[in-house]
Amino acid sequence: MEKNTKSYTATWIWYPGDFEIRLHEKMSVVRRARGVMYPAYWRLDRNYSNIKFRYRYELEQEEQIHVMAEGTFSFYLDGKDNYRSADSVITIPAGRHEISISVFNDIETPALFISGPTVWTDSKWEVTSYQNDWKQAGSWTFDTPDNPPSRFRLSTTPHEPTSVTIHDGYPLLDFGRETFGYLRFHNMKGTGTVRVYYGESMAEALSPEECVTLDRFEARDASKGGENEIYTLKEAKAFRYVWIHADPEVSWGHISMLYEYVPVEYQSSFECSDPKMNEIYEMSLYTLHLNTREFFLDGIKRDRWVWSGDAYQAFLMNYYSFFDLDVTRRTLVALRGKDPLTMHINTILDYSLYWFISLYDYYQYTGDFEFIQQYYDRAVSLMDFCLKQRNEEGLVEGRQEDWVFVDWADFNNDGAVSTEQILLVRGLEAMSLFASLMGEDATAKNYSVLGEEIKSKTLRLFWDDEKGGLLHHRVEGETKPTLTKHASMFAMTYDYLSPEQRDSVIRNVMLNPDVPKIRTPYMRFHELAVLCESGAHDFVRREILSYWGGMIELGATTFWEEYDPSLADDAHYGMYGVKFGKSLCHAWGAGPIYILGKYFLGVTPTSPGYETYRIAPNLGGLEHMKGTLPTGAGQVSVEMDLSTISVESTSGTGILTFSSSESPVCNEGEIREVGNCSYEVTIEAGKKYRVSYQLMK
Amino acid sequence: MEKNTKSYTATWIWYPGDFEIRLHEKMSVVRRARGVMYPAYWRLDRNYSNIKFRYRYELEQEEQIHVMAEGTFSFYLDGKDNYRSADSVITIPAGRHEISISVFNDIETPALFISGPTVWTDSKWEVTSYQNDWKQAGSWTFDTPDNPPSRFRLSTTPHEPTSVTIHDGYPLLDFGRETFGYLRFHNMKGTGTVRVYYGESMAEALSPEECVTLDRFEARDASKGGENEIYTLKEAKAFRYVWIHADPEVSWGHISMLYEYVPVEYQSSFECSDPKMNEIYEMSLYTLHLNTREFFLDGIKRDRWVWSGDAYQAFLMNYYSFFDLDVTRRTLVALRGKDPLTMHINTILDYSLYWFISLYDYYQYTGDFEFIQQYYDRAVSLMDFCLKQRNEEGLVEGRQEDWVFVDWADFNNDGAVSTEQILLVRGLEAMSLFASLMGEDATAKNYSVLGEEIKSKTLRLFWDDEKGGLLHHRVEGETKPTLTKHASMFAMTYDYLSPEQRDSVIRNVMLNPDVPKIRTPYMRFHELAVLCESGAHDFVRREILSYWGGMIELGATTFWEEYDPSLADDAHYGMYGVKFGKSLCHAWGAGPIYILGKYFLGVTPTSPGYETYRIAPNLGGLEHMKGTLPTGAGQVSVEMDLSTISVESTSGTGILTFSSSESPVCNEGEIREVGNCSYEVTIEAGKKYRVSYQLMK
CATH class of the missing domain: 1.50.10.10 (Glycosyltransferase)
Structure with missing residues (x-):
């Protein structure tokens, strides 16, 4: 059998989609409005609690398998379901047989992990929810017995505030830029209440009565440990600033945070002659990264929900940056949910269609x-x-x-x-x-x-x-x-x-x-893309500098849900009639990643999985730019100035297209003229191409 | 408002059907095959985890309400969902307002309990699963804050064994008849393993290798308490006998059980000139009672599942005995489950139709x-x-x-x-x-x-x-x-x-x-009913005596899933190729309740809820019989011998119909002749009627 030739790769398996659907159920209720739950207002689907796996094997000699389940399991052989076992070690007989294992779990997604010399769980197993629906089992990277799917958590790493100042007698911590995670109190002492007011803006943190996110705990709950004890708050929050109001008897060593994130790889880069544009690009990446979590969120403070129209754009940005397909797939599966379909995805007609x-x-x-x-x-x-x-x-x-919906308009x-x-x-x-x-x-x-x-x-x-x-x-x-x-x-x-x-x-x-x-970055995304499609790169460049640059001028460290340059000061922070209702870290604010990657560096797949692709770089008024973009199997690097284009890729076959007012030169490949001052060069992987050209006026 | 005039009657509320569906999910996995889980093999539906209640009120002055939820809740007023509260005491303003409360619970069914002077939760509240489906909230008898729906348990009461004998050095306990509940060890001491072999028959308990139900625990887990400590086993089982194999160092005072049951009211009675028939009737009641649980089960040892075709008959028997509508409704709701419908109820076409x-x-x-x-x-x-x-x-x-399915045939x-x-x-x-x-x-x-x-x-x-x-x-x-x-x-x-x-x-x-x-009591139920419909009562009486009487002859204390008089000895206990696979306490075995109530005492509703009904008593070869049957609002009593029929009822209007070879006499009502030797008397509630008649030969 094929599997006997493979090395040991047992993994946890489940009903396909149910890991994602359970995780989505949990994450859809973590949003808080001033400490109070604010659940998503659509039907939350649930994993099946009662499922059955099966697997057919052929063995020359009997072997011992180790069985673990999340939930209660029940093993039987060859359909003889009156003769079941729940032993953790089972000897399976030689010959051709079919293993069946029922798993029930009414809290977490039922899952199974079997390891043996030649028989183990992987995506070759099938699973049913008892609806005549034998399907390929779902699996991911849960490859050890002690790392079952229900324990899935994002990564964390400690961060320190960049400054602590005193306002009205209470410490205000600034973490330097928008962030997300768990606040930590080190070496807390005394008794009394501690109130924490979070702000994406300083104004918000300094408004105990109106900040959207807050926390409150008793110091004695935090001070149970000994010296150097760290008390980590239970819930992760989005913030840049926190203002701490503690009762007088309460003291602590210092306060830090545990930054929570998906360890994505920053697979793209973009650097150009305009430092403001570089700053916009980097801030876009960070904005997208913060929203790249269990799923692609709309915003990390608000709504912390998974919206299909928002995700549609985050997916595209992700292909031009992290190329993280795990978050993409989780999001697609969670959005689709289960049957029966009675309402649209997120209750929105367009959002079903974006899926x-x-x-x-x-x-x-x-x-x-x-x-x-x-x-x-x-x-x-x-x-x-x-x-x-x-x-x-x-x-x-x-x-x-x-x-x-279409748009906020x-x-x-x-x-x-x-x-x-x-x-x-x-x-x-x-x-x-x-x-x-x-x-x-x-x-x-x-x-x-x-x-x-x-x-x-x-x-x-x-x-x-x-x-x-x-x-x-x-x-x-x-x-x-x-x-x-x-x-x-x-x-x-x-x-x-x-x-x-x-x-x-x-x-x-x-x-x-x-x-x-159009006032939302949400639809500006499409607007700017369309303008680029028709060659208005220079106009788009100026729009990006003015719109995204405008937010930076106002102190943004991540991009916003909405931006109206005509508003004054703190009025920027309001939305939906709530003073600090606007999300200041919204995935759809990160659109420049897509625009600069797809239309300036100019890389697009022309067949599935970048087997072939197009490189149509366009300076759009910049003097030079260079960058790298992921293609899944590899990457493409593009560098361009007013007279030279350099391109290199690691996989697939690209077509470099560009315009030149004079005949271009390339020593590494053949240049084809394809029309009015337009040229093409075929780009093979593993080779660096350098084209001399003359920018069109 | 109407409610202000009522006394205080706050109750727990939930999404309609979700209490039943969650309970059904739990109960569908309690069956064991030799200690190993044997879950139902159809899709188990789950309650919604994310729901929202609403209620419109009008108050002359503000009032305080107390809010409790199973799950996390979030209260807001008049649709202002950014301003939420999770406080357990909330002051609601005077005037006309709408309360909204989101409740999320991903373990048990989300439920809500609000009490206030004039505003409280009851079935006037509405609830949605966020599918545009505002429905009347579900509720039952959970009328105190500390008795939420998730804590629902059947009643229990201690029972003692009727005998303890020693077999092969190990004690065999006999509880006198089939029962259901939790075995208890009093004052256990020592260390070692205790193995318990349960039997619906003595042969089963004495077959450690083949009994269907067993238990095993470590004595040290049971002996943690002091003197007079009682160790109750975790799982309830169906049995009459238990054979206890304990390691030599283990000792105990004595063993009893906690009988678990629904406290139904035995609302019917039947007594006649044939003691065997009386015994069959009583045993039928007990058989049905044991299977009347969270839901009507098929059998208490096997399958412990809710089957629609089995329930169809249990419902009918129940109308002629306990008239317990709670179990009936729970069963109907659990069977129907949720959408999408992809498979038939219990996977069986006929079982969808029986619903x-x-x-x-x-x-x-x-x-x-x-x-x-x-x-x-x-x-x-x-x-x-x-x-x-x-x-x-x-x-x-x-x-x-x-x-x-149709039938086992x-x-x-x-x-x-x-x-x-x-x-x-x-x-x-x-x-x-x-x-x-x-x-x-x-x-x-x-x-x-x-x-x-x-x-x-x-x-x-x-x-x-x-x-x-x-x-x-x-x-x-x-x-x-x-x-x-x-x-x-x-x-x-x-x-x-x-x-x-x-x-x-x-x-x-x-x-x-x-x-x-027809060999199953399941279809004999319908067969005997049809024979009665055509007047073959005498034949049916003899069939009951022979078939159900036959099981009693073989030592039955409750009626079986199947009975084939031609089998020998222990062969009766086998089914599905398993030596003790047959259920010896099967709801469909209790058919005589229905046959004797509906066709011998002869009572049937002729309009919904027994507003009108028919009484057509038939001795079917008995010399006399008397009995009482519930009608929901009240009861009907019937007594009959070879020359007299007495009838009394407490509600509704009945028509007594009977045949007589001579002109009958009734002093309390008018006798109408309705055909060839057939007569009718209208029976008004609260009055006793006595008819003298002459039995037809």
Whole structure:
């Protein structure tokens, strides 16, 4: 058998998705509003408590296996289920046999770990929730008996404050920048109450009555240990500042924190001639990293929830930075949850649709078909659910109970919203691809035909020749005259427009000051991407410097949920009618990672998993830039100034494309002219290419 | 407000069904096979962990409420969810307001208890699982803060063994009859291992290698307490005998048990001229009582699971004995479980269908519309699921993954089985009734029309004029020639046959020795009912005496899962290829409760909740009988001998029907002749009626 030739690699296994779904259940209730639980307001799905594993083996001689379970287990052989064992060491007979193991756990996800000379648990085992659903068991990196999935915790490391000052007689600690973790009191003494006020801003920490996050404990609970004892608060929080109000009798040595994080690898770099842009890039990476946790969060203070639309962008940023696929997969699985589907993901129509597109992107960037395969049926049922919600014209609409979000903006989302149709079409293209990967050609065709139908219907019903873009929505068979940027933007992103329509959208919609401005980094992400798609890199560079640079000017150490330059001072910190309601560390604030990686360094996969890819570097007004981007199997390095482009990669085959006003020169590869001052060079892995060119004016 | 006029009645509330579903999850894994877990092999549903309650109040002045939750809670007012409280005492303002309380609990069912002068939790509160599903909160009898739903336990009381004898040097305890509970060791001393072998029969207890149930513990764990200390084993078991093997150093004062039970009220009685029949009746009551637990179980040793077909019968027996509606409702809710429906209840097609019929019976016997209303949507979705599984002819069939059970018997259930169609028709009648109670007349009509269609199709396709009954199944459009009793029996029970067909079924099917005999008490239940429906009481009486009396002859103290008089000695105890595999205390063994109550004493509701009912007593060869039956609101007493019938009731209006060969006399009511020697007397509550009659020969 194949396995006999492998080295020992037993791992904990479970029902696929249930580790992620259980973790998501836990993490969805850690948000606090002034010390009080603020749970996510959608159905939280739960792992199955009662499952059964099976495995068929063939052995020349009997062997002893060691069995461990999270939960109660029950082992039997060859379907003889009246003859069970719960022994931790079991001798399995020689010959061909089938092992069955029931595991029940009504607290944590039931999981199993078996190790033996040739038989052990891994993803070759199958598992059922007793619904006629034998599936490949879920597993990850829990490869030792004493590290079961329920004990999963992020990494931690101690950090010290950068300053301690006294305000109104109480110490205010500054950790230098936004951070996340557990506050620690060293060598605490005395009795009395300690109150901790956290702030993402100093103003927030100094507002005991209005700060969003706070803590409170009795000093005697903290001072039970001896000398050098460290008392670590129970709950991790997002903050830069903490203001400590302790009763007079309470004292301590000093205060530090335990920074909690996913140990991602910073696989990208970007450095250019503009130090402000470099600062924006580094701050974006840190903002994304803080939100890269058990799952991709929207923000670490608020909501600390997993939102599909937010995650869609975090996924893309991640492909251009950490390339951490574990967090990506956990997030995709948690968002999809379980059946029955009665509400949209996060209750939002667009957020169900982003899920398909995120999965599509996952496949493009990673080429990981196994994951697609494992969750294909959940994708099919989610699409069924979405398709059921189309109106008589065949356009998708929100139901009474659905939230049609699109963006934080004052527009009416009644009826069929054009943006939703565009997202649905992209979702159907994704499903068509997945179906064809699964070998279901007829299904693939159906998805594809339906997508084309809805696409052309959408362009027919929403395109306004006079206004030169897609109108916003259509109510009871009548398209309303409102023009917004969103649908046109997505239609450009997914390449659904003719060249004439693209030109018109850029001129009449994107750059038209009469069309309502986009104020969230969330939609600026798409806006700037679209502007880059049409070559407006210089404009985008200036926008980034002004918008993200503007937050830095105001003292940001991570990027915000929303930024309106017109607000004054502390007014920036408010949102949703709450004085410090805004999240100052929001994943969607980290968009420059994506824009600079994809459109300035210019690297994009052109086949799944970067087997082939495109490098189209664009200085966009910078004098020089250099950077590295991960491609999964390896990396691509790009360096460019006004006359030289250097490229090197470690895997796959790239096509370098660039423009030059004079004939370029490359000694390491053949330059092909592909049109009006445009050139290409094929980039083979393991070789450094240097092109001399002349920047177009 | 209405509530202000009521006395203080705060109670724990939860998401409807979730108390039952959580309890069912726990109870479905307590079965053991020689000490090893043997969980139910269907999907176990779980309570929602994240829910929200709401309540609108109007107060003239503010008041303090006390808040307790099982889980973490978070209180807010008027939708202002950024301003939350987790305080246990909260002052709520005067005026009209809406309270919202999120409760999260990922171990037990989230539940809430609020008490205040005028505001408190009860079934007027609403609850959501965040699926746009505001529902009336679930509640029961958890009416004090310190008695939350998660602490629900059955009652216990100490019992002593009736004898202790020594076998092979080890003590064998006999508790006199089958029982259930926790073994207790008094004043245990010494160290060593104690092994306990349980037996429903003495043979089983004396077979350490083959008894199904056993225990094992270390004496030092039991001897930690001082004098008179009692060590109670952790797990409750079904047994009559226990054989104790302790290591030599271990000693104890004596051994007893803690009998665990639901404190039902024995609301029925039956006493007649045949002592054997009286013994059968009492033993039936005890058999049913032992199986009346958190839910109606199939058997207390095996499977200790909740099976819908078994419960269908237990429900009916219960209406003629304990009339315990709590266990009934818990069982109905647990069986239905949650969506999505992917498999049938207990994986069995017929068991899904019995659920509707059980709910129908529940309404007939109790008139409790509120319960129907609360679970109507779950009934609708279960019927949708069943109706999807019809073949091209519109007949319901088992899918590849379904079990089509009907009965333990050697017949082929391929294709469309006639019994399943009859059960589906009855289910559709039930759904039609429920829909019309819900005011959904069009839906009611649809169910009813569909039911009629399937009924006439079934009679047309399966009735065999020559054989005089319904054939068993139809494969690929061809009805197979197999004749079984089952479909004809159910068609008679539900009154789907013409008088000629009924006669034919009795003669050519039920009493025909060439048709395969029914060997399970499960189907004997229906068989004897049908025979009574056609007046064969005397035959039924003799069958009961021989079949149930036969088990008593063999030493039964409760009735068995199956009984084959032709077996010898210990062979009776085996089943499923396991030497002591048979359950000797099986709910479906208690059928005489139903037969004697419904067909001998003769009491049946003729409108929901016994507002009106029929009393048709029949001695069936007995010389006299007397008994009492519960009717929910009250009871009916019936006494009859060869020349007198006495009847008394406490509520509702009854019709006494009987036959007499001479003109009967009744001083308390008017006798109406309704046909050939048949008479009726209307029975008003609170009055005793005495009829002199002459038994028909």
